[in-house]
Amino acid sequence: MTTWEPVIGLEIHVQLATRTKMFCGCELSFGEPPNARTCPVCLGLPGTLPVINAQAVHYGLMMGLALECEIASRSIFHRKNYFYPDQAKNYQISQYDIPLCGAGRLGDVRLHRIHLEEDAAKLVHVGASGRIHGADASIVDYNRGGTPLCEIVTEPDLHSAEQAREWLGLLRVTLRQLGVSDVNMEEGSLRCDANVSVRPAGSSELGTKTELKNMNSFRFLERGVNAEIERQIGLLEAGEPVAQETLHFDPAGGRLSSLRSKEEAHDYRYFPEPDLVPLVPTEAMLAAAHDALPELPAARAARYRERWGLADDPARLLAYEPRYGDYFEAVAGAGANGRAAANWVTDLRARIGADADPSASAVTPAALAQLVALVDARQVGAGAARQVLDRMVAEGGDPAAIVEREGLGSLDGGDELAGVVAAAIAANGPAAEKVRAGNEKAMGPIVGFVMRETKGRADGGEVGRLIREQLAAG
Amino acid sequence: MRPRGSSAPGAASPSERSSRSALTLTAAAAVARIRAGELDAAELWEGYRARAAADEHNAYTWVADGGDPPALGADAPLGGLPVAVKDLFCTEGVPSQAGSKILEGYLPPYTATSVENLARAGAPLLAKTNQDEFAMGSSTENSAYGPTLNPWDVTRVPGGSSGGSAAAVAAGSAPWAIGTDTGGSIRQPAALCGIVGLKPTYGAVSRYGMIAFASSLDQAGPFTRDVTDAALLFGAMAGQDPCDSTSVGLPAPVALPSRTDLRGVRLGVPEELTGEGIEPGVLASFHGALDVARELGASVEPCKLPHAPHALSAYYLIAPAEASSNLARYDGVRYGFRADAAGDLLHMYTETRAQGFGAEVKRRIMLGTYALSSGYYDAYYGRAQKVRTRIREDFDAAWERFDFVVTPTSPTVAFALGAKTADPLSMYLNDFCAVPMSLAGIPGISIPSGLSEGLPVGLQIAGPAFSENALLDAAFALERAIGFDAAPWRHVA
Numbered sequence: 001m002t003t004w005e006p007v008i009g010l011e012i013h014v015q016l017a018t019r020t021k022m023f024c025g026c027e028l029s030f031g032e033p034p035n036a037r038t039c040p041v042c043l044g045l046p047g048t049l050p051v052i053n054a055q056a057v058h059y060g061l062m063m064g065l066a067l068e069c070e071i072a073s074r075s076i077f078h079r080k081n082y083f084y085p086d087q088a089k090n091y092q093i094s095q096y097d098i099p100l101c102g103a104g105r106l107g108d109v110r111l112h113r114i115h116l117e118e119d120a121a122k123l124v125h126v127g128a129s130g131r132i133h134g135a136d137a138s139i140v141d142y143n144r145g146g147t148p149l150c151e152i153v154t155e156p157d158l159h160s161a162e163q164a165r166e167w168l169g170l171l172r173v174t175l176r177q178l179g180v181s182d183v184n185m186e187e188g189s190l191r192c193d194a195n196v197s198v199r200p201a202g203s204s205e206l207g208t209k210t211e212l213k214n215m216n217s218f219r220f221l222e223r224g225v226n227a228e229i230e231r232q233i234g235l236l237e238a239g240e241p242v243a244q245e246t247l248h249f250d251p252a253g254g255r256l257s258s259l260r261s262k263e264e265a266h267d268y269r270y271f272p273e274p275d276l277v278p279l280v281p282t283e284a285m286l287a288a289a290h291d292a293l294p295e296l297p298a299a300r301a302a303r304y305r306e307r308w309g310l311a312d313d314p315a316r317l318l319a320y321e322p323r324y325g326d327y328f329e330a331v332a333g334a335g336a337n338g339r340a341a342a343n344w345v346t347d348l349r350a351r352i353g354a355d356a357d358p359s360a361s362a363v364t365p366a367a368l369a370q371l372v373a374l375v376d377a378r379q380v381g382a383g384a385a386r387q388v389l390d391r392m393v394a395e396g397g398d399p400a401a402i403v404e405r406e407g408l409g410s411l412d413g414g415d416e417l418a419g420v421v422a423a424a425i426a427a428n429g430p431a432a433e434k435v436r437a438g439n440e441k442a443m444g445p446i447v448g449f450v451m452r453e454t455k456g457r458a459d460g461g462e463v464g465r466l467i468r469e470q471l472a473a474g
Numbered sequence: 475m476r477p478r479g480s481s482a483p484g485a486a487s488p489s490e491r492s493s494r495s496a497l498t499l500t501a502a503a504a505v506a507r508i509r510a511g512e513l514d515a516a517e518l519w520e521g522y523r524a525r526a527a528a529d530e531h532n533a534y535t536w537v538a539d540g541g542d543p544p545a546l547g548a549d550a551p552l553g554g555l556p557v558a559v560k561d562l563f564c565t566e567g568v569p570s571q572a573g574s575k576i577l578e579g580y581l582p583p584y585t586a587t588s589v590e591n592l593a594r595a596g597a598p599l600l601a602k603t604n605q606d607e608f609a610m611g612s613s614t615e616n617s618a619y620g621p622t623l624n625p626w627d628v629t630r631v632p633g634g635s636s637g638g639s640a641a642a643v644a645a646g647s648a649p650w651a652i653g654t655d656t657g658g659s660i661r662q663p664a665a666l667c668g669i670v671g672l673k674p675t676y677g678a679v680s681r682y683g684m685i686a687f688a689s690s691l692d693q694a695g696p697f698t699r700d701v702t703d704a705a706l707l708f709g710a711m712a713g714q715d716p717c718d719s720t721s722v723g724l725p726a727p728v729a730l731p732s733r734t735d736l737r738g739v740r741l742g743v744p745e746e747l748t749g750e751g752i753e754p755g756v757l758a759s760f761h762g763a764l765d766v767a768r769e770l771g772a773s774v775e776p777c778k779l780p781h782a783p784h785a786l787s788a789y790y791l792i793a794p795a796e797a798s799s800n801l802a803r804y805d806g807v808r809y810g811f812r813a814d815a816a817g818d819l820l821h822m823y824t825e826t827r828a829q830g831f832g833a834e835v836k837r838r839i840m841l842g843t844y845a846l847s848s849g850y851y852d853a854y855y856g857r858a859q860k861v862r863t864r865i866r867e868d869f870d871a872a873w874e875r876f877d878f879v880v881t882p883t884s885p886t887v888a889f890a891l892g893a894k895t896a897d898p899l900s901m902y903l904n905d906f907c908a909v910p911m912s913l914a915g916i917p918g919i920s921i922p923s924g925l926s927e928g929l930p931v932g933l934q935i936a937g938p939a940f941s942e943n944a945l946l947d948a949a950f951a952l953e954r955a956i957g958f959d960a961a962p963w964r965h966v967a
Contacts, residue, residue, distance in 0.1 A: 045583070047570075269846035269848070
């Protein structure tokens with residue numbers, strides 16, 4: 001039986017968080033009454049002309065530089081002509097054959113291009129159908145019309161829905177870190193279409209692709225792509241061809257419906273926008289974009305791996321959530337062991353939540369660094385330290401003082417601990433037998449007994465050593 | 475709007491007589507008298523307003539109401555001397571219909587930059603002038619508001635597309651006017667009406683607020699009684715505009731022309747534009763003008779613009795292609811005319827456009843849509859752009875040997891109403907001499923060179939980009955030497 005390999009490319013539209021629209025001076029709209037944020041230009045009134053938004057170009061250049069793209073020394077805008085009321089001019093000003101940014105890369109995925117364009121207006125269809133067909137009337141809100149959009153197109157370098165979802169997550173945190181967009185899928189400031197095809201594993205030829213639209217959440221993206229992969233494999237295994245078409249994903253039913261086939265494809269009659277001059281980024285514009293770049297999540301994760309020896313997962317977790325990353329760096333900077341600090345910051349995050357700002361919590365980085373140091377010095381056992389952290393989250397304070405006050409200091413290898421270990425062995429006869437027979441993993445219940453008895457104050461390593469010593473002696 | 479008709483007869487008071495004679499002054503002379511306190515701007519305003527309201531040539535689509543004049547700006551450089559403006563310039567609260575039924579009654583919420591520049595300089599809006607629909611035409615017969623008549627002979631066309639502006643200035647019902655030139659629409663009607671028309675360098679005057687025909691070619695400019703007035707009006711219109719990315723500041727302020735000879739000036743006569751297809755009477759007047767130029771000290775030599783004969787073909791791909799997109803917005807959804815069409819969106823679109831656009835506009839939308847279609851783009855639009863580049867290069871080569879090129883502005887004098895309406899190609903040929911300059915984006919001026927069969931003939935002088943000051947100087951010297959004095963505006967009682 002053939003094994004199939006999915007091949008996926010993404011087209012992402014990002015609304016830029018500029019102050020004003022792409023080609024006019026209207027401020028961007030956030031829930032104003034319909035058509036409040038409009039002017040003669042974005043309403044396409046006779047005689048009006050577009051003017052390129054410098055901040056949108058700046059953001060586009062920042063994205064291009066951050067995503068390692070080739071920046072075009074001269075890019076141009078085109079008109080994409082189609083009749084529909086969501087474009088006041090009945091054409092969209094977009095970029096076509098010479099986009100602002102060419103080939104680039106983010107993580108494992110190559111980027112094909114990034115270009116600037118204007119968003120469409122919002123249509124509301126009045127009537128039972130809720131769609132334009134069968135509507136009693138359709139009304140247009142041009143507030144969104146003309147909002148700056150960046151379209152990012154990847155190469156077909158993704159091979160599963162999960163990978164697509166994960167990569168889109170990386171793109172989102174990267175754009176958020178750049179500060180160029182709100183990147184909110186639910187609100188539509190980040191929109192993703194996927195081109196999906198499948199081919200026999202090992203083949204280098206691409207299968208016929210379909211385009212999936214309207215996957216307006218990470219979950220829908222994964223579900224939609226998976227549904228399409230399944231559908232295509234089903235067709236191919238039944239000996240039927242995949243038709244090139246555009247599909248609409250209905251999240252309610254999880255079904256895909258055809259929007260239009262290749263034969264019905266629009267002829268957009270693209271031609272260079274004669275109302276604009278070519279966009280030629282100057283050295284100063286490039287320098288300004290470069291200077292505005294923050295450290296990006298992928299680079300940050302790499303730095304965490306190199307400098308503090310973090311494993312991939314904690315490095316990524318901290319790097320992708322800049323507030324926790326900053327906090328982690330403060331803890332490590334206060335002298336704590338990096339790997340341990342990362343674990344304790346992750347613990348803190350589990351307690352206060354991923355959306356909370358750790359720097360606003362009761363736990364100061366210096367205090368957390370102290371706790372890490374106490375654990376490192378075996379003055380507090382791991383279990384007891386977690387209790388200390390609970391206290392710190394609740395009321396702040398100095399970890400050493402909490403240890404002292406609560407009597408959570410480590411039991412060192414003295415008689416008291418030896419006595420507890422002896423009692424633990426006595427209480428867990430069957431486990432002790434197994435350990436004696438060489439099954440180290442059976443030690444768990446004995447260790448657990450000791451930890452309960454000592455309220456977590458015992459050092460795990462020391463407890464293990466004592467158990468082995470006493471069993472060997474006995 | 476006042477009903478049209480002849481002005482009422484009756485005895486003229488002394489002040490009426492003086493303002494009547496003031497109506498035969500050039501704009502520059504009138505401005506000088508206003509500034510010297512010898513003429514009253516408000517009286518002059520009313521004099522012109524009354525004449526425009528009594529328009530007998532269907533030159534106007536709207537005329538300012540009588541009564542108290544608006545703020546005239548009499549202290550500003552243009553002295554409050556009112557200006558007639560082609561219909562396609564957007565004027566706030568004043569009908570701006572581009573000669574089309576599809577914009578019937580359309581009142582823009584803003585005013586075009588160039589019109590605002592003029593108002594600020596002291597040239598308030600007097601009237602809107604008739605034009606070919608969306609500036610598509612060479613006779614002003616393609617207007618949804620009826621054809622404009624030529625003041626020299628009302629059985630003839632005034633040229634187009636800015637025929638209303640040309641007729642208004644020629645008739646003397648406006649001291650000056652502005653229009654637009656995409657492929658000859660200022661120069662050709664100026665020639666056919668015996669007045670001065672300047673198409674500036676592309677980018678010299680803001681296009682913001684000009685209802686677009688072909689964006690890469692459209693350029694606004696003045697219609698005036700003489701070359702000095704053209705410099706005065708052009709200087710007040712021009713300038714870089716942040717609302718028009720394709721606008722460019724002039725390298726130097728516009729100077730009033732003063733040159734009286736052409737010593738050392740090298741004139742090139744393009745063989746391709748001065749031979750076949752030019753009426754004998756026009757050619758005779760043209761050669762007469764060349765003789766005058768020689769007498770003034772100019773050298774006159776043949777020159778070559780090898781690709782100029784292809785200009786019209788390239789123009790009729792590029793301009794319709796841009797127009798097909800520019801005119802897509804007239805769909806009945808937001809403003810202007812909407813057909814009473816029950817049914818779906820497509821039906822509303824098609825009925826609105828079928829009923830709202832005239833035949834010539836539809837013809838060009840179809841041509842342009844075809845030229846941009848997938849599979850035909852390279853063969854038509856792409857190729858036309860290459861021809862355009864060649865034409866620009868032809869001119870660049872000419873400027874190495876010549877200061878200006880000169881041609882007849884139009885191959886014919888004003889033709890009879892209806893003579894060419896059934897034959898679009900012969901109508902298009904009327905812009906044969908004007909279109910190459912439009913494609914190259916360079917300035918051209920038309921001044922009267924004489925008469926043929928009692929009708930005016932225009933001489934076109936074209937120069938390198940932003941050579942307007944030198945161009946106006948040369949035109950001024952020739953105008954003075956030619957001494958053309960037959961225009962109707964001089965003789966209106």
